[in-house]
Amino acid sequence: MRRPDSAEILAPAGTYDALVAAVRCGADAVYLGGQELNARRNAGNFDFEELKKAAAYCHARGVKVHMTLNTLASDEELADAAQRAVHQACQAGVDALIIQDLGVFHLVRQCAPTMPLHASTQMSVHTLAGVRELAAMGFTRAVLARELSLPEIEAIAAHSPIELEVFVHGALCMSVSGQCLMSAMLGSRSANRGLCAQPCRLPFAAPGGTGHDLSLKDLSATEYIARLSRAGVCSFKIEGRMKRPEYVAAAVSACRKALQGDNDPVLFEQLRSVFSRSGFTKGYFDGTLGREMFGTRRKEDVTAAQPVLRELRHLYEKETPRVGVEMAFCARAGEPASLSAKANGRSVFVCSDAVAERAEKVPLTEEKIITQLKKCGGTPFEPTAFDVALEEGISLPLSAVNSLRRKTLETLIERLEQPQQHAFSPVSVENKVKKVNNTACVARFSAVSQVKNLSTAVENYIMPLAQAAPIEGKNVIAELPTVFFGQEERVREQIEQAKKRGIACLCAATLDGARLAKEADMDFWFGLGSNVFNTLSLLQAEERGAKAVVLSPEMTLRQVARLGGTIERGLIVYGRLPLMTTRNCPVKNGMTCAECGRSRSLTDRLGVSFPVRCFDGYSQVFNSRPIWLADRKKETELVDFQVLYFTTESPGECAAVLAQYEAQAAPQGEFTRGLYYRGVE
DSSP states (O other), X not given: XXXXXXXXXXXXXXXXXXXXXXXXXXXXXXXXEOSSSOSOTTSOOOOHHHHHHHHHHHHHTTOEEEXXXXXXXXXXXXXXXXXXXXXXXXXXXXXXXXXXXXXXHHHHHHHOTTSOEEEOGGGOOOSHHHHHHHHHHTOSEEEOOTTOXXXXXXXXXXXXXXXXXXXXXXXXXXXXXXXXXXXXXXXXXXXXXXXXXXXXXXXXXXXXXXXXXXXXXXXXXXXXXXXXXXHTOOEEEEOOTTSOHHHHHHHXXXXXXXXXXXXXXXXXXXXXXXXXXXXXXXXXXXXXXXXXXXXXXXXXXXXXXXXXXXXXXXXXXXXXXXXXXXXXXXXXXXXXXXXXEEETTEEEEEEEEEEOEEOSSSOOOHHHHHHHHXXXXXXXXXXXXXXXXXXTTEEOOHHHHHHHHHHHHHHHHHHHHSOOOOOOOOOOOOOOOOOOSOOEEEEEOSSGGGGTTOOOSOOEEEEETTTOOOOTTOEEEEEOOSOOTTOHHHHHHHHHHHHHTTOOEEEESSHHHHHHHXXXXXXXXXXXXXXXXXHHHHHHHHHHXXXXXXOOTTSXXXXXXXXXXXSEEXXXXXXXXXXXXXXXXXXXXXXXXXXXXXXXXXXETTOOEEEEEEOXXXXXXXXXXXXXOXXXXXXXXXXXXXXXXXXXXXXHHHHHHHHHHHTTOOOOSSOBOXXXXXXXX
């Protein structure tokens, strides 16, 4: 287990004012975004000058700065915006980058090899296997999926080779981060690109539910911070880069107290008042799922905030002494007095304009010097040690000592603000577009029952891991569960059983599954959910050992046509895409699992129905209509294979779709072209 040197309260900073509030209330680190490629593009964010100012302010106070580059990037953005952002982070002295995209990871490793990298929760890593894969790649920290329970986090922390970061307060997404396509598919505003429109907060009704059955309450699990710290978690993260400084101040203060074993009920109530959705939930930490986790932002939640905002501003009105400083004062007759100060590994030496003289009446004493040096109010410094070399019988005005103290501490702040820059070398991301000679077809099934009595020329099948078995004349690939919280060993056993049945290749949605495939010495594909969005992510997938990749359905055909690399890649040309992957089933908000039968639907405010299907330990919400591109076959023959993605279809419907696909038939009934033409913002 990687034991932390000390626990870290990590605060959101969407604006400079929020950053100051976080630091003054005791945050050990802040995370913020630049103007491009961050998952909160609608926050205030920081341009280059503001980034340098923010980093300088934080570093002078011993606070680390983590910068988000946690969105998917196109090839054009990798060549321009991404490199510009990395260069600025290196110049500003940012302490770490938070990354989602495998292509961005590949780029940073090339152009800024010394920059520490944190794997965003958008990478959906939720097992020890996934954490070990991140460590092998060179990540220094994993931000774990928010759906993990306390025992599951503790089990990972017990053997993690890298640092672990866990969300303990703030908004909860219904979907596993990195596995949500709802905002993108419904309105082209991609959560994976930092512009989520939060359609989940709108009415989506399950049978017997509340009518807002995709909207979770905000998380507040500060009471678990001390336990998680003992388990080995090093960083406790607060969500909220879109929130005001008062919220940040209250959340940081509550987390700081909780880390010290003090769960202040008054502060907790203020935190609930300043922002909540029908109160708070403990999330997945205690393993309790169901209706109690759901809530919306009510009128009374909004009005409750007004009376407490002024109170919360008092939390960060003044500079907080948080940096220990050692001081050494020297004064001799006929010489200028001097003062040196040392903090956080940096030191300064300053001489006074005043010269010490022989005392005519009352000589200067060591006690008087120390009394003046202790007066550090209004600065971030707290004296921890004094060394006074004072010649006996001399005199120096106390005003001169005070002036020397002020000048020395100002100089020390300037020294601490100087960035420790990382080396940066621009790299070329030009690629040679891959030429495709033949385009195969892959049929993906969610259940073996869909394959029964199926007669088709399609040779490649993807089938569920637990049921996959060889079929004569077919190349069968076993698909791992999209997520498998707390079931890593069970999935590992299923992989071994599939291998014994003759299965040679797996399909993984995340790095967790990819790691298990490699441990089993089996070939694997990166499937839907892996968010492969650019040429460098293709190169990185190949470097990780993948044999093929299913491209992100958020790409346009134009972007796909320009991809380089040699690894085989495919597109989903038919199927209801899973818009959300959830651990807390939305249907369970209205009925029990026994009543549900694992097959229900949600209805939006327009009466549109979205199927919901439950699997082993998770659920998925599917689009109301399937993608259909069979009649656009020539336009999609720019990949090595096309995927027919069967989800809710009966065996007869699967057979009909396959026949229509082979005939390149026009769509029948409701359908969508997905995002292949309109793209995402």
